[in-house]
Amino acid sequence: MKVAVVVDSTSYLSEKILAEHNIFTIPLNVVVGDKTFKENEIDNKWYYAEMAALEELPTTSQPSIGDYILLLESLYREGYTDVISFHLSAGISGTCQNARAAAASVDGINVHVVDSEIAAAPLGFLALYAAQNLASKPLQEVLADVNDMKKKHSMNAFFLVDTLTNLQKGGRLSNAQAFIGGLLKIKPILEFQEGKIVAIEKIRTQKKAMLKIEEMLQAEFDKHEGKELTACVIHANAEELGARYKMELEEKFPQVKFVMQEFGPVVGTHLGEGALGIGFTTYKVDVTGL
Template sequence: MKVAVVVDSTSYLPTNILEKYDIYTIPLNVITNDEVYKENEIDNSWYYEQMAGSDELPTTSQPSIGDYILLLESLYRDGYTDVLSFHLSKEISGTYQSAISASTSVEDINVHVVDSQLSCAPLGFLALYAAQNKNVKPLEALLDDLEDMRQKENLNAYFLVDNLTNLQKGGRLSNAQAMIGGLLKIKPILEFIDGKIVAVEKIRTQKKAMSKIEAKLAEDFQVHKGKKITACLIHANAPSLAESYIEELREKFEDVTFILQEFGPVIGTHLGEGAIGIGYTVYDIDVSDF
């Protein structure tokens, strides 16, 4: 048995990690100024400039089934018998369903498609755990671990956006929620609930919203006191804010390992520039190379 790990590009795992652990990426696409780009092939800074200067919000699309089939056929030729394939929540993207459809088109390779019910860092944590354990644990035991790991109490994330405009335009939140956000000038805290993006708190200022996220994290972490917790702060073209905030979090949660990442074009499009998120897992993963 030879197991490959595949994750879609919204995990935003750095290149050195993908290469070290032989993690394969299937990219989503962004469409701006009538041009289609695979999100792992364009520079984040360039893209955020394009988005800021565009009159219309860029759009995003899932990987084509054809691209996924080509990847699976390549893995089969390389001797892989099984594929663990991780994707952002099926409630906000058709990527998961594309993976399911592609898996039925390639014979002689077993594809195990996992709906993370989240995106970004938590999605990457699932893929990283699988890659670090695929040669250590039997496949069935690893699949059981992954099913448990993706449960909300073991893998969760909070997001803070500057406003709800992009989410509303992209159809990821209701018009009513977006209208309320605009009228009140709030800083919404978002969470994935049953795979859907939900505004769980509506705070008036960014500072108060960040403090509220810290309080939520403190409550979550207390439940898992004594476990090795890994968390990621991820930002949308807001490095100064992210670097300042992560230092605060490291001081407050000394027993938690924090890493820093940036939202790529797909998720950055929907959350908007200036958004930040914090995802964490209580499963043991090695992030020393980040």
């Protein structure tokens, strides 16, 4: 048995870490004006500048079934018998659906599609855990572990956005109507619930929202006292803000290993420039180079 780990581009794992752990990636697409780009082939700063200059939001789309088939056929030729394929939540994207359709079209290779029910760093945590444990654990045990990781007691994420406008326009916010009245006056805190993005708090200022997230993290971390926790601060073209928040969190939670990451074009389109995310896992994952 030879097992490949695949993850879509919304994990935002660095090229370095993908190569080091032999993780294959399949990119989602963004459409800017009349041009379509694979999201892992464009510069983030260029993209955020283009998005800010456009009157209409860019659109995003899942990888085509044909792209998946080409990847799976390539892995089959390389001798892989099985693939664990990790993807952003099926509640906000058709990526998982296309992965399953492609898997059914390729003979000779067993594809285990995992709906992460989340995105960004936590999606990357799942792929990294699998890649780092397949040599020491049987495939079925790794699959059981990643399915356990997906549960809220083992992994979660909170997001802070400047405005709900992008999520509203893209149809990615499941309870948008409840928040419409104060769109321009609040800093909403979001969470994935059952694979969908839900606004859970209305906060008046960014600083208060960041402190509220710290309270929620404290409650989460208290449940896992003594465990080796890993967390990631994720920013949308707001590196200075992200670095400052990471330092604050490191001071408050010295028991947690923090790293930093940037939202790429697909997730950045929907959360909007300036968004922050905090994702964590209780499973042991080496995030060096994330």
